[in-house]
Amino acid sequence: MFxxxxxxxxxxxxxxxxxxxxxxxxVTTAAIALFLLGGMTMAYLSVSRYANSLSDRLVMRVxxxxxxxRPQVEATAQTMRQIPGVKKVVLIPREAAWKKKQAxxxxxxxxxxxxxxxxxxxxxxxxxxxxxxxxxxxxxPVVEKVNRLSEVQDLLASIIALIRGLGLGLGGLMLxxxxxxxxxxxxxxxxARWREMKIMRLVGATRATIITPMLLEGMIQGAxxxxxxxxxxxxxxxxxxxxxTSLAALGSWPAFPAGTALGILxxxxxxxGLLCSLLAxxxxxxxxxx
Amino acid sequence: xxxxxxxxxxxxxxxxxQFDRVEVRYSELVIGLRGVxxxxxxxxxxxxxxxxxxxxxxxxxxxxxxxxxxGGHVWLQGRDLGAVREREVPYLRREMGIVPQDFxxxxxxxxxxxxxxxxxxxxxTRRHVRRAVPELLEKVNIGHRIDAFPHQLSGGEQQRVAIxxxxxxxxxxxxxxxxxxNLDPQHSLELMDVLLHLNLRGATILVATHDMAVVEKxxxxxxxxxxxxxxxxxxxxxx
Numbered sequence: 001m002f003x004x005x006x007x008x009x010x011x012x013x014x015x016x017x018x019x020x021x022x023x024x025x026x027v028t029t030a031a032i033a034l035f036l037l038g039g040m041t042m043a044y045l046s047v048s049r050y051a052n053s054l055s056d057r058l059v060m061r062v063x064x065x066x067x068x069x070r071p072q073v074e075a076t077a078q079t080m081r082q083i084p085g086v087k088k089v090v091l092i093p094r095e096a097a098w099k100k101k102q103a104x105x106x107x108x109x110x111x112x113x114x115x116x117x118x119x120x121x122x123x124x125x126x127x128x129x130x131x132x133x134x135x136x137x138x139x140x141p142v143v144e145k146v147n148r149l150s151e152v153q154d155l156l157a158s159i160i161a162l163i164r165g166l167g168l169g170l171g172g173l174m175l176x177x178x179x180x181x182x183x184x185x186x187x188x189x190x191x192a193r194w195r196e197m198k199i200m201r202l203v204g205a206t207r208a209t210i211i212t213p214m215l216l217e218g219m220i221q222g223a224x225x226x227x228x229x230x231x232x233x234x235x236x237x238x239x240x241x242x243x244x245t246s247l248a249a250l251g252s253w254p255a256f257p258a259g260t261a262l263g264i265l266x267x268x269x270x271x272x273g274l275l276c277s278l279l280a281x282x283x284x285x286x287x288x289x290x
Numbered sequence: 291x292x293x294x295x296x297x298x299x300x301x302x303x304x305x306x307x308q309f310d311r312v313e314v315r316y317s318e319l320v321i322g323l324r325g326v327x328x329x330x331x332x333x334x335x336x337x338x339x340x341x342x343x344x345x346x347x348x349x350x351x352x353x354x355x356x357x358x359x360x361g362g363h364v365w366l367q368g369r370d371l372g373a374v375r376e377r378e379v380p381y382l383r384r385e386m387g388i389v390p391q392d393f394x395x396x397x398x399x400x401x402x403x404x405x406x407x408x409x410x411x412x413x414x415t416r417r418h419v420r421r422a423v424p425e426l427l428e429k430v431n432i433g434h435r436i437d438a439f440p441h442q443l444s445g446g447e448q449q450r451v452a453i454x455x456x457x458x459x460x461x462x463x464x465x466x467x468x469x470x471x472n473l474d475p476q477h478s479l480e481l482m483d484v485l486l487h488l489n490l491r492g493a494t495i496l497v498a499t500h501d502m503a504v505v506e507k508x509x510x511x512x513x514x515x516x517x518x519x520x521x522x523x524x525x526x527x528x529x
Binding site for chain 2: 203
């Protein structure tokens with residue numbers, strides 16, 4: 001058993017060593033594809049994080065009609081929380097708002113009656129739902145006015161939707177492209193090894209013995225590509241971090257998650273390599289010939 | 291795993307190889323064999339002759355199951371090869387030695403490594419390879435070039451290495467497809483000498499060739515093919 005494993009591993013590694021240029025081509029191709037894929041994923045995650053943080057900051061101010069009793073106002077807060085797209089509702093009582101205003105502008109507010117109505121700060125869970133939420137809020141009987149901030153919100157929502165769509169579209173495209181590239185690289189390796197395969201068939205080697213080293217070869221190439229992609233990604237991320245912090249004078253740039261990225265990219269690369277090798281070694285069934 | 295007879299032999303004693311109205315149709319227009327019937331006894335030495343495309347290589351490929359016949363029956367030691375399952379084919383091939391025309395040697399491996407590689411591919415241990423390879427190479431008179439690379443060998447020497455590799459499973463049947471195709475007359479005769487020697491030790495040998503000089507010199511049974519049919523047979527169980 002140990003002898004068999006040694007033979008199969010030996011075959012896989014000797015093929016990698018012997019076909020140096022082919023291996024180099026396959027590894028770099030996989031690395032570039034995984035780098036693009038990883039980069040796109042990171043960009044998508046960053047944009048999503050930014051979108052979420054943005055929705056926390058964009059709050060709609062909803063004013064309540066005059067003379068509405070406080071219990072009814074508080075009940076309305078519950079109703080608002082049920083509206084899809086609403087994350088948080090905070091009641092700002094008119095007394096508290098006036099107190100704040102007085103503290104901010106004592107000269108102007110001195111001697112005046114409190115003219116402010118009760119209000120709500122409504123935080124959105126999803127920026128895209130802003131117009132719908134605003135319309136729903138306006139329908140409520142106690143609501144006097146909704147400060148929509150609609151133009152800003154609509155614009156941002158459109159931009160984020162576009163970036164998300166682009167991320168998904170380009171990411172998917174990269175996924176397919178990298179699969180085709182790895183498949184081609186493995187197929188070329190197999191074509192280069194036709195003589196070994198022919199000899200194995202002639203002397204009666206089983207199909208498992210013939211293809212297992214090639215599957216391992218594909219997995220190793222994919223995993224090496226993943227490791228290289230992690231290095232490229234790390235470099236690009238650090239470079240971008242330096243640029244952004246110097247331009248925007250930001251204090252810190254989030255650290256690159258090297259361990260996670262290495263694990264994910266190597267595992268993805270190995271899985272890709274295996275999948276593409278499996279596709280590449282399959283034999284078409286033809287009538288009569290084998 | 292061993293290949294068991296899938297269909298019982300209808301007669302008590304069958305020839306070693308029997309082709310019974312065998313037809314091979316590669317496509318609608320390309321036909322390899324057209325209802326070919328012949329038999330070969332154990333220990334025979336048979337030449338399969340004919341021009342390129344006559345069907346002689348197809349006969350060998352039917353026996354190795356590289357090609358599956360589309361009509362008739364092929365029997366090997368009483369076993370119907372049409373009934374052998376795909377996963378059993380590698381084990382069937384271990385019962386025969388196959389010598390291809392192009393030698394199929396690995397250029398970056400030495401002579402002993404070429405033979406050892408094939409042995410390792412069918413499950414031999416390192417220890418067994420170390421012991422058996424020199425013996426195999428001696429058997430075909432190439433033991434003195436054990437550390438040479440294929441490009442350092444003559445065509446005849448390369449073909450002997452290919453024969454040594456075909457003998458790794460100690461087969462009782464040796465199939466050679468145009469073994470002298472790339473050799474000069476002198477080396478062709480030396481190679482035939484090796485095959486005759488193996489035949490004298492009991493191996494059944496089928497050689498597909500169009501090298502009539504060699505065929506005439508050896509004076510063995512000759513089956514001649516033309517356009518997928520047998521047009522002449524100089525001897526054999528059914529003649």
